[in-house]
Amino acid sequence: MYRFFYPCMLALATIFAGTPLSVTAQHNNFSITPAPGWLAPYAPDLQKTPDLREISSGYYLRLLEEQYHAEHNSQYRHVIRQIISEAGVQNAAEVSVDYDPAYEKLKFHQLLVRRNGKIINKLDAGKFKFLQQEKELSRFIYSGLYTAYFIIDDVRKGDQIEYSYTLEGKNPIFEDRYFNTFYLGADEPIANFYKCLQASPSRNIRFRSFNKAPLPVKRVFNGITLYEWDSLQIITPRNTSYNTPSWYNAYAKVQASEYTTWEEVVNWALKVNAVQHITPALQARIASWQKESGSNKTLYMQKAVRFVQDEIRYMGIEMGEYSHRPSMPDKVLARRFGDCKDKSLLLCSLLQANGIDASLAYANTYFKGRLTDYLPSPVLFNHAIVYATVDGKSYWIDPTINYQRGPVSNIAIPDYQKALVIRKGNTDLSDIIPAASGKTNITESFTLPADNEKPAQLKVISNYSAGFADNIRSFFAETSMKDLERSYLDYYKSIYGNVTADTTVQVVDSDNPNLFEVTESYALQAPWKADSTVKGRQLFYVQAKILTDLLPVIATDTPDAPLALKYPYSLDYVITLHMPEDWSLEDEALHIKNRYYRIDFTASVYGRTVKMHYQYESYQDHVPVTALATYREDRRKLGEVAAYTYFWTPGAGAASGKTGNTVSWLMLTLAMLFVGIFSYIGVKFYKRSVLPVRQDIDPWPIGGWLVLMGIGIIISPLTLLISTIENGLLSNSTWEAVIHADDSQVRLLVMIAELAANAFLWVYSILLLVLFIKRRDTFPAANIVAYAAALTLNVLDHVAVGALNNSFDWRPDEITTITRSIIAAAIWIPYLLKSERVKHTFVVPHSSALPPNEYQRET
The missing domain is CATH 3.10.620.30 (C8orf32 fold)
Known part of the structure; x- marks a missing residue:
């Protein structure tokens, strides 16, 4: 139903201007008249401008004024658009108002253009077009709404378009009680924003605020009650990169209603x-x-x-x-x-x-x-x-x-x-307590050949029960089989490349019990791919996309809106692979359960058959903002088991399946190469001395604040190594995800750069530890460089990843890491430069810089 939802909140997509005339379009309840006399006085500051950086359509609103009168059943709008570019000429030179002439009258008051101090009257009743577009006919709804449409000619960059109109009338189905919703947000920048409601003092109108919207200021005007919002700060909510629940609306709004109980x-x-x-x-x-x-x-x-x-x-x-x-x-x-x-x-x-x-x-x-x-x-x-x-x-x-x-x-x-x-x-x-929501069971069964001379076979059986059977039955009834088969085939092509359909899609529909089964059969051409890291080895890449599509990765690092979940939903998803010979597989499992969802995964092998079993169930229709950090971590864990790469060397005996989170020997070798290079440089640096050679070297013992610094230096190599492993830089799943990405070359360069940076920091942390223990004279300068390098590399890492994901929002963990780097640098760098203890502790040069007797005493 279209008009059943907020029928009084018409889709008013326009903004206006004019001079009083007495022209009437009788059949459409349209006329051109002076502005109503009941308007409350309002004097906008037309010199104000919004933040021009927020303009996206080439124009902004100098004024958006809306006044409502409960006793006259009227709503008045007055808008001034300021065009600042050619895009604004394209986007802002039309006026349209939707209304129902069965019970509403549309009265235009002004429509003009201001240009270089001149006023050009554009209001002409004969140029209005009245269109019965019925946009909801695709949903089989006929509402009787009309659109009064006006195309303004000769609009130029720099023009102001001003117009105003009043809608009079109320749907006769409603009693004489007032209700409305006042939205206090907008999609475009607004310099002056004003809303008000006039109502008889006898009306008991209550207001409720949403999203921190201010309640109206109440005063008396011309003997009636005036509720008004003036000089509002319009805030446009940030768009999210993921789906939010249908009930979620981030715009500030105030609901008004004279109804006091649901019984009324x-x-x-x-x-x-x-x-x-x-x-x-x-x-x-x-x-x-x-x-x-x-x-x-x-x-x-x-x-x-x-x-x-x-x-x-x-x-x-x-x-x-x-x-x-x-x-x-x-x-x-x-x-x-x-x-x-x-x-x-x-x-x-x-x-x-x-x-x-x-x-x-x-x-x-x-x-x-x-x-x-x-x-x-x-x-x-x-x-x-x-x-x-x-x-x-x-x-x-x-x-x-x-x-x-x-x-x-x-x-x-x-x-x-x-x-x-x-x-x-x-x-x-x-x-509303649902009787039966049902379940979805999907099995993808792969039969892989011994070589690429034959295609792999894929058979997909999907079983739906109860409500899910109703949904898929309706989908099949309303879609041609040709289109269905094409969409199903395209889905698997997007994952596995060269895929062809073996047979047509088969359907079994059962009334009692309420079940619906779909069977698909495909051939995967050349399923085995050459492994670029090991000669003669092949790989097959498989992913549980049906499940991961349900649980999106949140790209925004600081999400501020709930995440929608498909609910109610229960999925049992099995991927079975029949290998060309007996297989071995690491036992893996994932079990996650909270108040919002349950995710279970197990991997098992029986001879040549490998089975990946996923189960998912949602318990609510959303994940709140407070739980999104947990969701992100759970989604990361799911990502580790939702994509597998199976390696096989034909003729090498029993094959072993490698899961996606095993070590990538290529990345490990590259890491060791970087460690070797940086270690060589570190040894060269270790032999340097910065203090003049002295005969009386008598360093102070490590004490005071240096003990606290030393604790961090001692544990730093271990924490850096753990962080590198946990971040997946050495993981085969990370390597596979990168090489299968659309921008794989760029992501590979970023991954190698990040690996090199981590290797540098790890080798440098060991160098600092040795310099600290030996109280070397180069330690203060080296440690100052370490603080600066850590901060710089963290920022560069954020910029690189942000460029890849087209999102430069800061994650909480990134903010924490960089904040710690800044605090550490702010505290310890001045200490290293000014402390007397530092000056007298780190004075030992390298042995090669000492005279023979000092060298003997040091050794």
Whole structure:
């Protein structure tokens, strides 16, 4: 349903200007008039400008003024657009307003262009086009909305476009109670922003703030109450690189409502949904099912549900009050179509006629359980379903879902979470308890040949039950088999390259139990790839993409929005590989469970058969911001077992499968090469001395603050080595991920550079330890260089990785590491330069710089 969700918040996509005229477009409820006299005075500072760095469309708003009047059922908008570039000429030279002429009047007041101090009046009723676009027809919804559209001619860079209009009228379906939502954010920069609401003092309007939005200031104006927001700081939320839950909205907003309880909304809905009478045609249908079902009311309900779901097609004519008032059941039955409220009222009538307790229930498919955060209001809902009880058992039924199969006792309901049951005396929202969500079982079975002369065979069997069977059945019914097979094939091509389909996709559909099975067969050409690191060795790369697609990697290092999870969802996913000879495999397992999800993985081998078993289940529809750090770590662990590389040398005897997190001998060899090079340089540096040769070398013992510094120097080589291993620089999984990436060459260079940097820091840490213990004269300067190098390399590493991932946000661990580097440098570098203890402790030159007698004494 389109108009069922916030019908009073029309999609006003424009901004305005003008002079008073008396031209009327009678058939479209459109006219050009002076501005209304009820407006509250507002004087914007038109010299203000926003932060021009935020402009992305070539223009900004000098003014966005919105005034609402509850008693006149009116909303006024006044906007000034400032065009600053050619892009703004393209994007800002059109005005459009959506409205419903069935109950709304659109009154334009001004439309002008300011240029070099001149005012050019553009307002011309004859140039408005009125389009009935019906953008929701693709969803089978006819709303009756019109768009008043005006293309402004001769717009130039530097122009100001100013316009204003008023929408008068209210949907007659609603009582004389006020409700609205005031959004205090915007997608474009705004210099002056003003909103206000005028209402009679007799109205008890309550307000609720979201996302730290300020509540309005209340004062008296012309004898009525004025609620206003003035001089607001408009903040545009940051876009996330991952999906957020449907109920999440980061924009600041304030909800207003005169409804004080949910029972008041129920009482309104009872009047709107009252059934007038049961027609003979409807009674005949009821009598037929009663005869077939006998005393079995559950069977009767199943027949009624299947009829409304499958034989009453979905089509909504939601014009005027029918945005919320359903069509009567006899009318829906006669025309065989209706929207969610039409089909729900029809089903309720059919059930009630056989003595089944059934009621409409209002839900919101976006807000879901977050409905409890809002003030009661009849426009908070965008969907109607049915709540029924039979023999003491409760049922939640969505009559708009097609292709649901199986017994009605196990009928699935989507994750709506909360609903308002329209039943006399009901005072609160109800929890929607799903009867059966089902499960998805997928098996990918590979048969790998002994050489590349023959292709590998891949057979995929996917089993869906309950709600997942309903979804995939609907998908197959609405998509051509040709398109389905192409999309399935393209999916595996994206992973394994040269793949062809062996047979057509096979389907087995079962009504009872509610199951749906899909079988696919493919041939993988030249499956074995030459291993560039070991002569004669081949490799096969496999990944559990079905699972990793469900759990995205969060590229943003400082996420500030919840992550959406597919919920409810349960996946059992097995990848089986039939190898050309007996195989060996390291036993691996991963078990993660928290309040949001469960991930389990095991790897096993039986002779030639290798089995990778993944299980995943979601427990909520999101991961909150506070748990995203844990999620990132869990996703990293999953990444280590979700991609495997199997190595095989034909004719070399028993083969061994190498998992993705074994050591990469190439990277280890490269690391040892870097260590050797830096060690040679370190030895050369160790032999240097910086102090003049003295005959009376008598260094102070290490003490004072040097003890604390020494602890860090002693443990530094070990911590650097552990960090290098944990970061995966020596891991085969990291190597495979890099060489299979789209930008593999660039990522490989960055990886080698990072390996070299870590090798340098490790060798340097050992050098510092030796210099410190021997109290060498070069230690202070060498340690100062170490602090500077650590800070520089950490920053360069962030820049390089950020450039690769197109995200320069700082991760918490990076911020911590760099902060520690800065603090350490700020404390210890001045200490090394100024401390008397340092000057008298680190005075020993290298033995080659000492006279013979001093050399003998030192040795």
